[in-house]
Amino acid sequence: MIEDLFAAPVIIGILTSGMRLATPYLFAGLGETFSQRSGVLNLGVEGQMLVGAYAGFFVALVTENPWLGLATAALVGALMGLAMAFVSVNLQAQQGISGIGFFLFGLGISELLFQKMVGTVETVSGFRPVHIPVLSELPVVGEVLFQHNVLVYTAFLLVPISWFVLNKTNIGLNVRAVGENPHAADSLGVSVERTRYVTVTMGGLLSGIAGASLSIALLNVFQQNLTNGIGFIAVALVYFGGWRPFGLLAGALLFSLVNSLQVWVQTLGIPIASEFAVMMPYVLTIVVLALAGQRVRAPSALTVPFERGG
Amino acid sequence: MKKMYRHLGWVVGAALILAACQSATTEAPPADQPPDQPAEPAGPFRIAVVAPSPTNDLAFTQSMFDAVSAIQSERGDDAIEIAFSEGMFVVDDAAAALRDYATEGFDLVIAHGSQYGSSLQEIAPDFPDTSFAWGTTVDTFGLDNIYAYEARSEEGGYVNGVVAAQMSDSGILGVVGPIETGDAKLYVDGFVAGAQSANPDVEVNVNWIGSFSDVALASEAAQTHINAGADVLTGTAQMVVGAVGVAEENGVLWFGTQANQSSLAPSIVAANQVYDWTVVLDPMIDSILAGNLGGESFAITLANGGLNIEFNPEVAVSGDATAAADDAYDGIVAGTIDPLASTGAAYCEPIRVAVVMPSPINDLAFSQSMYDGLAAIQDECGDDVFEFAFSESMFVVDDAAAALRDYALEGYNLVIAHGSQYGSSLQEIAPDFPDTSFAWGTTVDTFGMDNVYAYEARSEEGGYVNGVIAAGMSDSGVIGVVGPIETGDAKLYVDGFVLGAQSVDPSIEVNVNWIGSFSDVALASEAAQTHINAGADVLTGTAQMVVGAIGVAEEDGVLWFGTQANQTSLAPDIVVANQVYDWTVVLKQIIGNFHAGDLGGESFALTLGNGGLNIEYNSGVDVPADVRSLADDAVQAIGDGSITVDMGG
Numbered sequence: 001m002i003e004d005l006f007a008a009p010v011i012i013g014i015l016t017s018g019m020r021l022a023t024p025y026l027f028a029g030l031g032e033t034f035s036q037r038s039g040v041l042n043l044g045v046e047g048q049m050l051v052g053a054y055a056g057f058f059v060a061l062v063t064e065n066p067w068l069g070l071a072t073a074a075l076v077g078a079l080m081g082l083a084m085a086f087v088s089v090n091l092q093a094q095q096g097i098s099g100i101g102f103f104l105f106g107l108g109i110s111e112l113l114f115q116k117m118v119g120t121v122e123t124v125s126g127f128r129p130v131h132i133p134v135l136s137e138l139p140v141v142g143e144v145l146f147q148h149n150v151l152v153y154t155a156f157l158l159v160p161i162s163w164f165v166l167n168k169t170n171i172g173l174n175v176r177a178v179g180e181n182p183h184a185a186d187s188l189g190v191s192v193e194r195t196r197y198v199t200v201t202m203g204g205l206l207s208g209i210a211g212a213s214l215s216i217a218l219l220n221v222f223q224q225n226l227t228n229g230i231g232f233i234a235v236a237l238v239y240f241g242g243w244r245p246f247g248l249l250a251g252a253l254l255f256s257l258v259n260s261l262q263v264w265v266q267t268l269g270i271p272i273a274s275e276f277a278v279m280m281p282y283v284l285t286i287v288v289l290a291l292a293g294q295r296v297r298a299p300s301a302l303t304v305p306f307e308r309g310g
Numbered sequence: 311m312k313k314m315y316r317h318l319g320w321v322v323g324a325a326l327i328l329a330a331c332q333s334a335t336t337e338a339p340p341a342d343q344p345p346d347q348p349a350e351p352a353g354p355f356r357i358a359v360v361a362p363s364p365t366n367d368l369a370f371t372q373s374m375f376d377a378v379s380a381i382q383s384e385r386g387d388d389a390i391e392i393a394f395s396e397g398m399f400v401v402d403d404a405a406a407a408l409r410d411y412a413t414e415g416f417d418l419v420i421a422h423g424s425q426y427g428s429s430l431q432e433i434a435p436d437f438p439d440t441s442f443a444w445g446t447t448v449d450t451f452g453l454d455n456i457y458a459y460e461a462r463s464e465e466g467g468y469v470n471g472v473v474a475a476q477m478s479d480s481g482i483l484g485v486v487g488p489i490e491t492g493d494a495k496l497y498v499d500g501f502v503a504g505a506q507s508a509n510p511d512v513e514v515n516v517n518w519i520g521s522f523s524d525v526a527l528a529s530e531a532a533q534t535h536i537n538a539g540a541d542v543l544t545g546t547a548q549m550v551v552g553a554v555g556v557a558e559e560n561g562v563l564w565f566g567t568q569a570n571q572s573s574l575a576p577s578i579v580a581a582n583q584v585y586d587w588t589v590v591l592d593p594m595i596d597s598i599l600a601g602n603l604g605g606e607s608f609a610i611t612l613a614n615g616g617l618n619i620e621f622n623p624e625v626a627v628s629g630d631a632t633a634a635a636d637d638a639y640d641g642i643v644a645g646t647i648d649p650l651a652s653t654g655a656a657y658c659e660p661i662r663v664a665v666v667m668p669s670p671i672n673d674l675a676f677s678q679s680m681y682d683g684l685a686a687i688q689d690e691c692g693d694d695v696f697e698f699a700f701s702e703s704m705f706v707v708d709d710a711a712a713a714l715r716d717y718a719l720e721g722y723n724l725v726i727a728h729g730s731q732y733g734s735s736l737q738e739i740a741p742d743f744p745d746t747s748f749a750w751g752t753t754v755d756t757f758g759m760d761n762v763y764a765y766e767a768r769s770e771e772g773g774y775v776n777g778v779i780a781a782g783m784s785d786s787g788v789i790g791v792v793g794p795i796e797t798g799d800a801k802l803y804v805d806g807f808v809l810g811a812q813s814v815d816p817s818i819e820v821n822v823n824w825i826g827s828f829s830d831v832a833l834a835s836e837a838a839q840t841h842i843n844a845g846a847d848v849l850t851g852t853a854q855m856v857v858g859a860i861g862v863a864e865e866d867g868v869l870w871f872g873t874q875a876n877q878t879s880l881a882p883d884i885v886v887a888n889q890v891y892d893w894t895v896v897l898k899q900i901i902g903n904f905h906a907g908d909l910g911g912e913s914f915a916l917t918l919g920n921g922g923l924n925i926e927y928n929s930g931v932d933v934p935a936d937v938r939s940l941a942d943d944a945v946q947a948i949g950d951g952s953i954t955v956d957m958g959g
Binding site: 009010013017020021024111115119120121122123214218219220221223224225226228230259260263264266267268269274275277278279 | 844
């Protein structure tokens, strides 16, 4: 029974499935990382994902071109991000509450538009898996890493890119400064408002793509509440990852791999109660967080609106 | 800077509110103009028609379009002006159109669709000088500016049925109906009666596809009839073009109604009941010109020439059949034959029903099946008799509890809690409203309260049959199940499925995966992929998250068995069969009991035996004959009780 888990095809299955499941968390989480590093908490990620998922799905359905769908999802997500930026930076609203407001808006409008404009559940022809030449032929590794759709590759590539931007570029420096000590940054000529606008809009754009990665790549379908909480978990994973891209990657992979593991456990008939198996990803993530010990501080100005002069 | 934005926000908000108020007031009805002398119209008589489908649908709408055009040719273009709004299947759009036409001063505004009734009832009183006509119905709402009109389509249906039964070699007839209501129901009931009068042993299979416009489904229904042995088909509403096409491909005879459909398939359309609405429009127009704006109902019948049977000369009809048709025709006209052995429906009395559901009404699963059931009853009884409200996507139980309580407070007669998770909330709420009837599913528990009904689906029955077919069609001997949470309806289905599979092949491997959620589509797709990786070549599952699993199944060419609703449309190449819930079987009993004075205390179930559960096959996927007969035997045996699907503990 348990030994079945260690068969090669099973391990490959778990790893491959984990990579797929991690993709939306990565997109949404990276966007949120930038946003939070600059000091803005965006709880509306789930709403942005839903709107992106629907927009991408609808455009791909109508134009039969998933790239147009992806572009629309990104655009729509960015617009919602822009709105969140306006609300957080200019109107200086309570970020937690306004984020929830955006979530509810995104949930409602995606449902409404879906019912009015599509009506019944339909499938769309989205991004198909693309085998990377040569690399996908490698034993084990080929199947696990190099036979995914374009958005999976992009999500994983974005992790080192994000790390690089955040830690090795001026833009990243500004973002971090604005999140740690906005007044100091402001006095040195960095526009706090503009930086936050950029990160939050970017976050929205990535959340929109996260939604599209579900509706026009992984699942090729749209349904009400398709994302089912992924956005909120992504926000939690940002905390888990210590506001660092590679930390986020670790969290997303831990969560997703344990999820695929529990699916296999059930499929192989290993006698673990299904309720317990389903709990495993969440419980394990909390346990690892508690044991990891590393106290990484949140950006000091997180959730604090900036007002020049104090 | 910040303050300015805040002020700006308030100003914009205030401006929006003011603008909204403005537009609201400008929408008040226009002041009355001095009434025209209707007896002496200054210009042409202006007729406007609002219809639900296109004017070239060779059915319902076309018949009215042809009629008003004929009136115009007959009376002259300068005497009659026509405006026609087609394709108004959204009732709100139609209501707007009706109101616009009345505002623009049309003399006669025709609402050509029984679904427009409630809208018309609101609009007509605002325009006392405009004449309205509504069909197909006899109800004028007691208003003196509404005419009602209908087609006694059961008459021509009866004649068609007589000829069809005579011309069938196999003795099996197929009917493709839209929704079991109004004009369509009359036609089909008449057809069945006529066929049975000509041949008491004839088998008439009726399929209500649930839509007036789903051409694809109509063609599937026709194919299913043919597969079941029908060599003569009929149907009504604009979707029949799909059925006629399939009939032609298979050389099967077709009988049309509403319009002459011979041109669609000249080699197989035998006869048509053709509507001539001018028989109704002429007296109506004359009546309006004489000053009567409504309060009367008209009908087209065989006797008054509004209905005509037109044979297609290209299809040979035997002498016997023609003679029988003539006899039927004469009998109906003379009144000696009544095409309808009418049965009054005990559940079609005024009632207000509310339902709370955990997922969207288009989830192709649990909630959709209940919504469809209620909508079907509403179509049958009419929405002036049967009113229902629904709250969907109530997956948070507290929200659902609030909704249940609100509906009871608003005076709904029957409040349905469609979800076993709502039980504890209902147990608290029901005692507070002793005069309201509650229904809870899926369960058998009425809490011992006399105002709570319980209902369930014995989904293990169809699960068993699905399992039988699945085991018969699996090459690898491995089957995968993607379940939500191991409880209620889902657990019953899966347990039955496993038993059914094992009854065919005791060594078959059925792997079950409970993903822990009714809605996590992503996890469902991963579970399906995992099953396939583990060797499964057949999958099944239940709850609304299965769309994810079906998608994966389709990609990998793996077969799928559906439940709760017909999921063929999601993946027409791999869905083999579906256990479809028909909640009307349970709803009709509950509502009938309610009208008889019982508010609860009983439980009902959907079963294969009572027709609440039906196995619907996808004609696009072949099931081997021996497997199919095993399945049919299982359905039979479960239905008559010789097999009970033993759920054990």
